[in-house]
Amino acid sequence: xxxxxxxxxxxxxxxxxxxxxxxxxxxxxxxxxxxxxxxxxxxxxxxxxxxxxxxxxxxxxxxxxxxxxxxxxxxxxxxxxxxxxxxxxxxxxxxxxxxxxxxxxxxxxxxxxxxxxxxxxxxxxxxxxxxxxxxxxxxxxxxxxxxxxxxxxxxxxxxxxxxxxxxxxxxxxxxxxxxxxxxxxxxxxxxxxxxxxxxxxxxxxxxxxxxxxxxxxxxxxxxxxxxxxxxxxxxxxxxxxxxxxxxxxxxxxx
Amino acid sequence: xxxxxxxxxxxxxxxxxxxxxxxxxxxxxxxxxxxxxxxxxxxxxxxxxxxxxxxxxxxxxxxxxxxxxxxxxxxxxxxxxxxxxxxxxxxxxxxxxxxxxxxxxxxxxxxxxxxxxxxxxxxxxxxxxxxxxxxxxxxxxxxxxxxxxxxxxxxxxxxxxxxxxxxxxxxxxxxxxxxxxxxxxxxxxxxxxxxxxxxxxxxxxxxxxxxxxxxxxxxxxxxxxxxxxxxxxxxxxxxxxxxxxxxxxxxxxx
DNA sequence: AGGCATTTGTCCGTATGTATG
DNA sequence: CCATACATACGGACAAATGCC
Numbered sequence: 001x002x003x004x005x006x007x008x009x010x011x012x013x014x015x016x017x018x019x020x021x022x023x024x025x026x027x028x029x030x031x032x033x034x035x036x037x038x039x040x041x042x043x044x045x046x047x048x049x050x051x052x053x054x055x056x057x058x059x060x061x062x063x064x065x066x067x068x069x070x071x072x073x074x075x076x077x078x079x080x081x082x083x084x085x086x087x088x089x090x091x092x093x094x095x096x097x098x099x100x101x102x103x104x105x106x107x108x109x110x111x112x113x114x115x116x117x118x119x120x121x122x123x124x125x126x127x128x129x130x131x132x133x134x135x136x137x138x139x140x141x142x143x144x145x146x147x148x149x150x151x152x153x154x155x156x157x158x159x160x161x162x163x164x165x166x167x168x169x170x171x172x173x174x175x176x177x178x179x180x181x182x183x184x185x186x187x188x189x190x191x192x193x194x195x196x197x198x199x200x201x202x203x204x205x206x207x208x209x210x211x212x213x214x215x216x217x218x219x220x221x222x223x224x225x226x227x228x229x230x231x232x233x234x235x236x237x238x239x240x241x242x243x244x245x246x247x248x249x250x251x252x253x254x
Numbered sequence: 255x256x257x258x259x260x261x262x263x264x265x266x267x268x269x270x271x272x273x274x275x276x277x278x279x280x281x282x283x284x285x286x287x288x289x290x291x292x293x294x295x296x297x298x299x300x301x302x303x304x305x306x307x308x309x310x311x312x313x314x315x316x317x318x319x320x321x322x323x324x325x326x327x328x329x330x331x332x333x334x335x336x337x338x339x340x341x342x343x344x345x346x347x348x349x350x351x352x353x354x355x356x357x358x359x360x361x362x363x364x365x366x367x368x369x370x371x372x373x374x375x376x377x378x379x380x381x382x383x384x385x386x387x388x389x390x391x392x393x394x395x396x397x398x399x400x401x402x403x404x405x406x407x408x409x410x411x412x413x414x415x416x417x418x419x420x421x422x423x424x425x426x427x428x429x430x431x432x433x434x435x436x437x438x439x440x441x442x443x444x445x446x447x448x449x450x451x452x453x454x455x456x457x458x459x460x461x462x463x464x465x466x467x468x469x470x471x472x473x474x475x476x477x478x479x480x481x482x483x484x485x486x487x488x489x490x491x492x493x494x495x496x497x498x499x500x501x502x503x504x505x506x507x508x
Numbered sequence: 509a510g511g512c513a514t515t516t517g518t519c520c521g522t523a524t525g526t527a528t529g
Numbered sequence: 530c531c532a533t534a535c536a537t538a539c540g541g542a543c544a545a546a547t548g549c550c
Contacts, residue, residue: 009454013536014464015277015318017526020269024452054528064269088447093502192500193342196450196468196493198270198278201262210268214450214468239450246446246500248347267525271537297515308539313516329516330547 010051019060022051023210026061027070027240039081041071068210087145089237091218092247093188096176112173113140115166117159124156127221127232135159137166142206143235149207150241155233162230175231187230190223194244207238214239261306273314276305277464280315281324281494284335293335295325322464341399343491345472346501347442350430366427367394369420371413378410381475381486389413391420396460397489403461404495409487416484429485441484444477448498461492468493 009025010018026041041047044062048055062079065071073079119133128136136156143151155175157165168178179187199213209215215236222231237244263279264272280288280295288295295301298316302309316333319325327333373387382390390410397405409429411419416436423432433441453467463469469490476485491498 011455011458012527015271015274015537017269017271017536019526021452023269056529057527060526091500189502191502194448194470194498194500196470197282198275198468201265204265214452216448216450216470244448246345246448248443248445248502269526273537299515310540311538314537316516327516328547329545330514332515332547 010053018051018053018057019064022047022053022058022061023064025051026065041079041081043078064210086241086243087150088243088245089151090245090247091189091192091220095189095220109144110174111142111144112170113142115139115169117166120156124232127219128156128158128229130158137162137169139166139169143237145241148241149238151235151237152203152206153233153235155231157231179230184224184230187222187224190221190227190229192221193219195219196239199238203236203238207236209238209240216242216244218244260304264305264307271314272305272307272311273318276301276307276312276315277318279305280319284324295333295335297332318464322462340497341404341495342497342499343405344499344501345443345446345474349443349474363398364428365396365398366424367396369393369423371420374410378486381473382410382412382483384412391416391423393420393423399495402495403492405489405491406457406460407487407489409485411485433484438478438484441476441478444475444481444483446475447473449473450493453492457490457492461490463492463494470496470498472498 010021012018014021026047041062042050044055044058048058051058062071062073066073066079070082071079072082116138117135118138120128120130120136122132124130124136125132125134128134130136137159139155139157141153141155142149143153159165162179162182162184165178165182168181169175172178172181179185195217197215197217199207199209199215203209203215204213207215216239218233218235218237220231220233220235221229222233224230260279260283264275266272268275280301295316296304298309298312302312305312316325316327320327320333324336325333326336370392371389372392374382374384374390376386378384378390379386379388382388384390391413393409393411395407395409396403397407413419416433416438419432419436422435423429426432426435433439449471451469451471453461453463453469457463457469458467461469470493472487472489472491474485474487474489475483476487478484
């Protein structure tokens with residue numbers, strides 16, 4: 001391998017400290033074979049040479065990643081990757097929140113944090129086809145994969161059409177079951193918009209991210225079988241731990 | 255509005271300079287009503303108060319955004335947003351590269367940078383269902399929206415099955431037409447995987463991003479109508495300028 | 509015109525963080 | 530560990546341009 005391949009990844013005077021850029025590069029490189037088969041990173045001096053920085057700077061980066069539980073440094077042996085496998089979250093016509101994870105042999109679950117009756121703001125009203133300030137239920141959830149929080153979500157539901165939704169959701173613990181209890185047997189994903197941003201402090205806290213990490217944000221609208229919008233949700237995924245997979249052809253799993 | 259709403263977006267001692275975090279926050283906030291109707295930002299003093307930092311720090315952030323052509327500052331008048339429009343790139347069964355942009359009244363085009371015959375590496379071979387080191391064409395393109403580069407892409411094609419592809423592509427300037435010239439009348443999007451990373455220096459240079467910006471990365475496989483993979487492409491979108499929209503139901507436009 | 513408030517632009521000094529050797 | 534250089538962040542003061550009364 002060339003000795004300064006990674007040097008071009010680093011930009012000085014960018015407002016992002018070199019140690020953080022290197023930490024991000026190492027974190028990104030982990031998934032594409034930076035470590036050898038045993039998960040051992042190159043020695044600090046070699047990394048320093050590859051990135052074109054001082055050894056101290058590489059040490060700062062490694063120190064941050066060790067602190068975040070991504071690397072493990074052993075004196076005299078080397079630095080090793082603690083690799084949590086990256087999960088793939090499928091988006092299809094029949095995307096169901098927790099079902100996707102389970103399909104990969106991982107324990108996926110969704111924790112309902114709160115469900116309140118609020119007035120629909122502009123974006124929610126527009127997405128659900130309701131007038132401004134119409135009563136809606138706002139449900140906050142955290143998605144877990146392998147016992148680690150990997151996503152957090154806020155969803156809105158028409159409180160006039162589904163007056164018992166909040167109660168049913170809290171009791172049954174599942175959107176699909178709550179809809180069924182409200183007399184709606186089936187629904188499909190209508191549209192999905194995907195954006196990407198830096199993690200907010202709330203993201204960092206709730207999903208245990210590192211500051212400067214990236215979140216994938218999806219805005220999804222689900223329709224009933226008559227084409228009326230019934231659910232609008234914004235979900236923030238940890239881009240370090242989740243890939244999104246679009247399934248055009250599959251009908252998805254229940 | 256509360257006076258310190260945005261303060262929670264900022265994290266000190268994170269390795270990312272405050273001015274860059276604020277620049278990113280402003281950039282993200284532009285699309286969700288940070289500026290008023292005329293595109294004027296709150297004054298520096300008020301932004302400083304909202305973010306909980308010194309006015310000079312806000313000025314550093316604004317200065318960076320002015321330098322990137324996102325804001326325009328006028329002494330005595332205020333600071334104004336230049337580019338509020340974010341493009342939406344549709345992904346559907348019939349996603350075609352440049353067609354999506356044109357649909358929004360923006361001038362969309364794809365520039366072919368290079369097309370070389372190379373040996374398929376592991377991921378390419380797997381995606382196209384070819385043996386390792388099989389001959390493939392590797393095409394690099396840059397996607398333009400409103401005369402600004404918004405994406406860059408590398409695509410691979412089976413050189414054994416489509417020996418004239420490179421020539422036709424360079425001559426016709428379109429993947430769809432090149433396939434047609436090679437006797438393939440139609441193809442559909444089979445799968446799409448979406449990830450998000452920090453921009454590399456190449457991203458910064460080619461798409462004129464700021465260091466620390468975010469790129470959305472899609473890995474797409476197109477199939478012919480018999481279900482055989484014919485194109486594998488990795489595309490990097492500027493997350494500042496592009497949203498991805500998943501169209502489950504639409505067949506897409508040609 | 510002048511006077512005034514608002515807002516961006518520029519300068520100073522100082523403390524802390526980052527990076528190198 | 531130390532010393533050095535530069536970037537970042539803060540606080541204050543004042544200049545310059547704009548707009549409104």
